[in-house]
Amino acid sequence: MDGNIPKLGLSNILLMCVIGAITIRAIYQRWKNRKLYAFMSSIPGPMSLPFIGGIYVCIGISRNNLFRKLKTFKKNYPGIIAGIWERGKPHLIVSSREVVNAVLASSENIDKIYHYRNVKIGTATMFSASGTEWRMIRNIMNPSFQTKLLPLFDVHFYNHVKTFVSNLKEHLNGDKFDIFTPIHLCTIDLICDSMVRNRIGAQENRLVRFSYVMTQLYEMLFEKIFSPLLWSDWIYALSGKKKLVRALRKEQNDYLQKMMDQRIRERAELKVAGHLETSQIYIDILLDKMDAGILSKQHIISEISEILVAGSFTTAIVLSWVFKLLAVYPDIQEKAYQEIKKNCSGEEVRLDELSELVYTEMIIKETLRHCGVPLTGRNLTKDVRVNDSMTIPAGIQLIMSAHDLHHDPEYWERPGEFYPEHFSPANEKSRPKGAFVPFMGGKRVCPGSRYAMRSMRFLVANTLLRYKFSTDENPPKDIRDMDCRYIFLFLPTNGFLVKMDIR
């Protein structure tokens, strides 16, 4: 008899123990997260498979087709877009104004979604930090974004926008060109001078490589977010991408280190001469904290790196869209030109004339509606009560689709069209609060929004006064159908190609 009973070898016993441990852990996790499971089961979304959850839906979400994929989600699961389990974490994608506003109003839910780990460079910064660490950094930095400081930057606006408009002359040969790089060099100059007190001279010195390194670095970091295969650190390393990201980061940091060292030297000289005054400029606040032993040198490099991206890259993309769209819609461009010509007395637009340029501002806002930051995320650490019938439990990774909110037919008369009248004073007044959130809101609202709007209005007005833009491209039926890739914002796959004539 004995001989017929199969003997359990040590390896089989070990295997059973491992399977048992995994099962017990899975059951415990399920019990621990029962509130989240109950909530998620009430939300439409793709079926969650054992071990991999709903991760398979990400396979189709490349950066290029994110636009369309979100549309498909919305069609399949109207209302709240979808609930997806990914790596054991419940994700909720929402576009509802009510939910977005409730989350932004919550002073406790200030942590970024955990995917930001992939975008974070070096030390946690104002952009990427969580909890008390973020509160500390934001409190330190808030004074440098006060409206009353804006006039200090006027001189930089005049200098750098003048150089930009003048440099564009080289594209007056009738050929199409990608307007992103010239604009990015200008916005790098603006942020470096205003925030870092460094005349890097990106335009004069044609620092195209600096713009390229920044773009490439963030393109790779965003690629990682949307490529499940690259989530594993060792696959990322094996693919060679980790090494490349390191090299790009080092190249960028070398530039930043030089900028910081230069300001440290200047401050030392001013101190010796007894001229070092208290300043609320971004870099000076950071260096004061370094002198006081509160922030490290490495932390400051990371902050500068992110303010450059947050300030120059975003603004450059939105501005590039403005010119691309105006090239596609010549009537709108002409109307803006007439407004600028009528209200500005000299050869160049002055900053004090900007308040008259209502239509130009409407164009920038309409561009932000279509082509602003499409998604932002929060890791909910506290329940959010949306209304009597909905509370989103803590533990959810919440993805807020401003892109969908900005195309919701409830708030936008012509959602897929480029229609600046959406922002006519009357329409703005009648739209409910929180339907347009290009800079998000609440505690983590973009601190640079006023700076960004002022610089964009100034650059657009001065450029349109001098040049006329055109393109071979036909207007799309729906702007959401344009092919785009995604690096924090959407970029057209075929670039920001335009042709230009002198006025």
Ligand code: HEM
């Ligand atoms: C058109 C230009 C810009 C757009 C569309 C934009 C948009 C945004 C958005 C949507 C956020 C919130 C992200 C989130 O909640 O996850 C944000 C955060 C931020 N932005 Fe902007 N931004 C622009 C320009 C600027 C400028 C010019 C600066 C600096 C001078 C800046 C600095 C920052 C910083 C530091 C944060 C992080 C704030 C925090 O987490 O506490 N941005 N921006």
